[in-house]
Amino acid sequence: MADTDWVGKLSGAAGEAKTRYQDETAKLNHAVKKSDSIILSPRDILTGEWDAARTLETTLGGIQRHITKEDLAAFSQNIETVKQRHTLEGIKAQQVIDLSDALDRKRTSSSYKLGKKTIEPITQASPVLANGQVIRFITNAGGSTPGVTRHHVVVEFVKLNAFASAAKRGDKDTTIRAFAQKTAKDLVKSPLKFYCDCERHKYWYCYIATIGNFALGKPYGLLQHGYPKITNPTLDGIACKHVIRVMREITTSPHVQSYLAKHLEKITLSHKKQGTTQQSQKDAEILARTQANRTDHTVQTTDEKKAAAADAKAARAAKAKQAITKLAAKAPVPERKTPKLKQAEAAADKVAALRAALAPFGLEPTQEQINAVLKG
Numbered sequence: 001m002a003d004t005d006w007v008g009k010l011s012g013a014a015g016e017a018k019t020r021y022q023d024e025t026a027k028l029n030h031a032v033k034k035s036d037s038i039i040l041s042p043r044d045i046l047t048g049e050w051d052a053a054r055t056l057e058t059t060l061g062g063i064q065r066h067i068t069k070e071d072l073a074a075f076s077q078n079i080e081t082v083k084q085r086h087t088l089e090g091i092k093a094q095q096v097i098d099l100s101d102a103l104d105r106k107r108t109s110s111s112y113k114l115g116k117k118t119i120e121p122i123t124q125a126s127p128v129l130a131n132g133q134v135i136r137f138i139t140n141a142g143g144s145t146p147g148v149t150r151h152h153v154v155v156e157f158v159k160l161n162a163f164a165s166a167a168k169r170g171d172k173d174t175t176i177r178a179f180a181q182k183t184a185k186d187l188v189k190s191p192l193k194f195y196c197d198c199e200r201h202k203y204w205y206c207y208i209a210t211i212g213n214f215a216l217g218k219p220y221g222l223l224q225h226g227y228p229k230i231t232n233p234t235l236d237g238i239a240c241k242h243v244i245r246v247m248r249e250i251t252t253s254p255h256v257q258s259y260l261a262k263h264l265e266k267i268t269l270s271h272k273k274q275g276t277t278q279q280s281q282k283d284a285e286i287l288a289r290t291q292a293n294r295t296d297h298t299v300q301t302t303d304e305k306k307a308a309a310a311d312a313k314a315a316r317a318a319k320a321k322q323a324i325t326k327l328a329a330k331a332p333v334p335e336r337k338t339p340k341l342k343q344a345e346a347a348a349d350k351v352a353a354l355r356a357a358l359a360p361f362g363l364e365p366t367q368e369q370i371n372a373v374l375k376g
């Protein structure tokens with residue numbers, strides 16, 4: 001597959017996302033109601049009781065087994081931990097990366113085997129359409145879902161309108177442009193909500209996002225109030241590989257940031273703080289190609305970035321030390337000669353030359369001869 005094939009037609013992306021979203025909503029609603037559902041309803045946890053006829057199971061502790069009262073207490077505790085971690089509305093893009101599971105980050109940057117299939121990493125993501133505070137992204141797909149070549153990740157920057165409103169009234173267009181370009185850098189570090197149309201997001205992480213107040217709900221995404229008792233009973237991790245890729249591009253890609261600046265400019269100029277910005281097919285393909293050509297696809301947490309920077313610094317210092325040692329060994333520092341020493345050496349050389357000249361005749365220089373040579 002060529003680097004840009006997965007991009008497909010951007011004009012149909014929003015419609016595809018909507019259809020997939022409606023299908024998934026129906027599927028999820030049905031799944032929650034099933035007696036052997038993998039999702040635990042909020043009522044089950046709140047009351048601590050459940051219908052004994054339902055064969056509720058969990059994988060808490062590593063193996064699949066029937067749920068006990070203690071499990072429900074453990075679930076409540078896990079819920080509290082997530083809620084305490086996220087007290088504000090939204091979550092920052094870098095925080096999503098920092099709190100993500102190492103396995104999901106690995107799957108974002110390198111391929112892995114699923115049975116006989118090789119699942120490709122998620123190395124490319126492009127914005128498609130921005131509407132108000134909501135930006136739709138598409139990413140390439142790993143290939144685990146048959147027939148799916150791209151995934152839809154929707155992101156809402158919850159403070160976008162507030163940022164746009166901060167521009168001074170009466171500013172000229174050029175000033176607004178400069179304002180938007182500067183503000184886009186703050187925007188990418190501001191709180192956001194997100195949704196991905198993949199299974200991993202829906203059945204592992206959507207619940208965490210919902211109770212953490214950073215899940216993007218209707219009409220762009222879904223909230224999930226049922227506990228993932230089978231897939232993720234310990235509530236670990238936070239984001240699928242598609243979301244991780246999008247967050248990485250939001251925090252680092254100049255192309256994505258200039259797209260956001262363009263959109264921010266439009267919203268700033270709008271009295272109602274409304275407007276849409278469409279990504280062109282050409283730009284999306286250029287971006288996809290640039291991303292595919294990168295040699296390093298890793299996504300680093302803040303701690304990993306710091307460790308890598310420290311390692312790089314240590315490596316540079318070691319290299320410099322090595323170079324200095326090598327240089328010193330190669331060229332020994334010449335001893336500094338005083339004028340007096342130079343004079344003495346010159347005199348000794350003259351006497352030695354005189355001796356060498358007389359030696360073939362079996363003669364030793366006399367003191368007068370030496371004095372004469374030293375004078376002359």
Ligand SMILES: [Zn+2]
Pocket residue numbers: 151196197198199200201240241242243
């Ligand atoms: Zn996903």
